[in-house]
Amino acid sequence: MEQNVIRKALVTGGAGFLGSHLCRRLLAEGYEVTALDNLFTGTRTNIEDLLDNSRFSFVLHDVTRPFWGQFDEIYNLACPASPVHYQYRPIETMKTSVLGMMNMLELALKTKAKILHSSTSEVYGDPLVHPQVETYWGNVNTIGIRSCYDEGKRCAETLAADYRREYGVDVRMVRIFNTYGPSMHPKDGRVISNFIMQALNNEDITLFGDGLQTRSFQYCDDLTDAMRRYMELPREAVDAFCEKKGLGSPVINTGNPEEYTIKELAEETLRQLPESKSKLVYRPLPSDDPKRRKPDIAFAKELLGWEPKVSLQDGLAKTIEYFRKLGE
Amino acid sequence: MEQNVIRKALVTGGAGFLGSHLCRRLLAEGYEVTALDNLFTGTRTNIEDLLDNSRFSFVLHDVTRPFWGQFDEIYNLACPASPVHYQYRPIETMKTSVLGMMNMLELALKTKAKILHSSTSEVYGDPLVHPQVETYWGNVNTIGIRSCYDEGKRCAETLAADYRREYGVDVRMVRIFNTYGPSMHPKDGRVISNFIMQALNNEDITLFGDGLQTRSFQYCDDLTDAMRRYMELPREAVDAFCEKKGLGSPVINTGNPEEYTIKELAEETLRQLPESKSKLVYRPLPSDDPKRRKPDIAFAKELLGWEPKVSLQDGLAKTIEYFRKLGE
Numbered sequence: 001m002e003q004n005v006i007r008k009a010l011v012t013g014g015a016g017f018l019g020s021h022l023c024r025r026l027l028a029e030g031y032e033v034t035a036l037d038n039l040f041t042g043t044r045t046n047i048e049d050l051l052d053n054s055r056f057s058f059v060l061h062d063v064t065r066p067f068w069g070q071f072d073e074i075y076n077l078a079c080p081a082s083p084v085h086y087q088y089r090p091i092e093t094m095k096t097s098v099l100g101m102m103n104m105l106e107l108a109l110k111t112k113a114k115i116l117h118s119s120t121s122e123v124y125g126d127p128l129v130h131p132q133v134e135t136y137w138g139n140v141n142t143i144g145i146r147s148c149y150d151e152g153k154r155c156a157e158t159l160a161a162d163y164r165r166e167y168g169v170d171v172r173m174v175r176i177f178n179t180y181g182p183s184m185h186p187k188d189g190r191v192i193s194n195f196i197m198q199a200l201n202n203e204d205i206t207l208f209g210d211g212l213q214t215r216s217f218q219y220c221d222d223l224t225d226a227m228r229r230y231m232e233l234p235r236e237a238v239d240a241f242c243e244k245k246g247l248g249s250p251v252i253n254t255g256n257p258e259e260y261t262i263k264e265l266a267e268e269t270l271r272q273l274p275e276s277k278s279k280l281v282y283r284p285l286p287s288d289d290p291k292r293r294k295p296d297i298a299f300a301k302e303l304l305g306w307e308p309k310v311s312l313q314d315g316l317a318k319t320i321e322y323f324r325k326l327g328e
Numbered sequence: 329m330e331q332n333v334i335r336k337a338l339v340t341g342g343a344g345f346l347g348s349h350l351c352r353r354l355l356a357e358g359y360e361v362t363a364l365d366n367l368f369t370g371t372r373t374n375i376e377d378l379l380d381n382s383r384f385s386f387v388l389h390d391v392t393r394p395f396w397g398q399f400d401e402i403y404n405l406a407c408p409a410s411p412v413h414y415q416y417r418p419i420e421t422m423k424t425s426v427l428g429m430m431n432m433l434e435l436a437l438k439t440k441a442k443i444l445h446s447s448t449s450e451v452y453g454d455p456l457v458h459p460q461v462e463t464y465w466g467n468v469n470t471i472g473i474r475s476c477y478d479e480g481k482r483c484a485e486t487l488a489a490d491y492r493r494e495y496g497v498d499v500r501m502v503r504i505f506n507t508y509g510p511s512m513h514p515k516d517g518r519v520i521s522n523f524i525m526q527a528l529n530n531e532d533i534t535l536f537g538d539g540l541q542t543r544s545f546q547y548c549d550d551l552t553d554a555m556r557r558y559m560e561l562p563r564e565a566v567d568a569f570c571e572k573k574g575l576g577s578p579v580i581n582t583g584n585p586e587e588y589t590i591k592e593l594a595e596e597t598l599r600q601l602p603e604s605k606s607k608l609v610y611r612p613l614p615s616d617d618p619k620r621r622k623p624d625i626a627f628a629k630e631l632l633g634w635e636p637k638v639s640l641q642d643g644l645a646k647t648i649e650y651f652r653k654l655g656e
Binding site for chain 1 (some may be wrong): 402418419423426430445451453465466467468470471472473475476479480482483486487488489490491493494568575576577579
């Protein structure tokens, strides 16, 4: 490709939390960006600031249906990612993962586009190995209430791996661990949005169990940075890395390995919102409480020269700012 | 349903190894049977004896496309099941599992049919628990060369579980362990067909490693018997069983837990073919040799009042007879 030709990117789930950040980043780098979204969990608000940009297009489209167009790079991010959302529409969630992946792989194949697929730490399920390395196969229930997401995402990885092996499609996959930041859905039921919303509304901050269980939190900009580095690599470098590591297909963990207890997160939230009248309250641990997960990011460090840069303090400040404005 | 109304069954993969046996069994019980098959691994030969039966119809159809019709019971058996076949067409294999399941669940939903889905012991992958119980989540690679089959089948289970939970579809699933018998594909690359073909052709019988690794073998008629018992159960009994066992959806192992070494199988094959000039030869174990699997069938015993009845000696005799005629 010549230097002065504008590169074209397609972002599925482009009006979602992560998708909208990626669109913004690609536009900043000079791309022409098309965002697809069915607006099930994505919102127009997330991309409002981009609609005036002549290099940006939004298409209301569901990826379970084929989509055609000529792009240099496809970023497949479409899928409800919060249990609150995907358990509300389990079959549609599975279809989004699986049919969406099929449609995007077919598009990549026919137009010779590179494709980055956003997989998830949920493919590791309730992991028996800590921290999780990419070569770990996971521990996932096929018939539970979380299975639509976990198995849909696992199946999408398999499809991507087979399109790469069979047709030579240039697929790259990231397994995204817990990520937060502005544009998160305020009611997605995850701990960071819960705590901030509770603190802003002067409601009790609910901790389950003793609050000493740990979590790791990746700020959204660190993730988009990893994605862009990954897509910039020449294919040969990606292939050589897989060969060297014995990986059947290029899958790389992206996440922040620094661990905090839920109690520390609650305390930091209140420290940043000193005007809040919220107090910490403790409730019994629910039976399906997400298990501890922590990424091993050695592969990302080696292949992408990447590691997370945004501290929880800084990332939380930006996220609180976003939620505060949302409430105004 | 009134006693004297003919019950209608749909069998996907009806011209395949297991599907054709099931069609035969259903016809013997008085059903009207429609067999769907795309003839990728199924053959007309498998159902030749049924074509004259006025209660039998064969439709050349690929289950990745929707199919409509009114049936009381759907048996979803369509999918290449031997590594030789599914690794030749990995993407189509995945589509058969996933899209085929979606299409059949939609059919079951719209016509209020019961549906039995044939899952597989491969959902346990390379199991870390022996013998395998239905509550074990498995150990499966998402991006390897066997993943198209394993993950496709896992994903189909998830879909079935969600259609049951969300729409109340009356789904029942069997996880089928290694099964053999007449109508097996002579070149499917599995150990029983390999040994018989080698013995009949006076070729060396190839054992990998020391031949002391064990396998369990279920005769096809035992499996169709389990399937029929399962489908005859009232829905309430199935639901109550799931509740009692803490199963998210009705999945039952069917297989023969009796274990034989590969060497014992080779010796029994030669004992039944005394005229064969074949000798046992030993080769190094390949890296992707299927791991040991043995079903725990306590659930099937309790729910279905079922256990395998056909001995390896008897089943092998019938299978040898079939392969012998095939060669004539």
